[in-house]
Amino acid sequence: AQSVTQLDSQVPVFEEAPVELRCNYSSSVSVYLFWYVQYPNQGLQLLLKYLSGSTLVKGINGFEAEFNKSQTSFHLRKPSVHISDTAEYFCAVTYSSNTGKLIFGQGTTLQVKP
């Protein structure tokens, strides 16, 4: 079955430190990958997406992610986090551009401490 695994349920980090949120997906011939952020009592906001081309994808708020096909991973990184980055982060995948059906991971709570 198609699935997305976010390896860490919570990631505590100090302000201005680097962070990596890990995401693995079940393998497929074609895959489209996304990271969404959800602030408390808000909907999901797209951070970045990988559809094709360069495996290093840059998104909003200084986040980037790298698509690694051999390891079926799409880890999210930021070199220096801010208090305002505290939120829930979701990795999602769709296996065809024609279905639009997103399969989400369970989420990772990023807790940025002062």
Next chain:
Amino acid sequence: EAGVVQSPRYKIIEKKQPVAFWCNPISGHNTLYWYRQNLGQGPELLIRYENEEAVDDSQLPKDRFSAERLKGVDSTLKIQPAELGDSAVYLCASSLRDAGNTEAFFGQGTRLTVV
């Protein structure tokens, strides 16, 4: 430009009562999704519309859930009767389906509490 609008934001009902959620997608978006997000989980797709046609409703519990998207714009999701396990956030999203574009824009969600 207005985003995806959902109402109500919060709803508390007793079990066995009916409830309905409303979604207005971004203007011009032909694809509309309803997701359910249980506490501490990622969203799960309930139903997807292409214009007014439900093209994927395999995850919709059809014994108590129903949805409609009249005229291919607004959509309503209904639960009748509600059960305690239906407590969740119901998210609506929309996207413009064209080649290579699968970005979905999400509303703020309706938080349902069944007591």
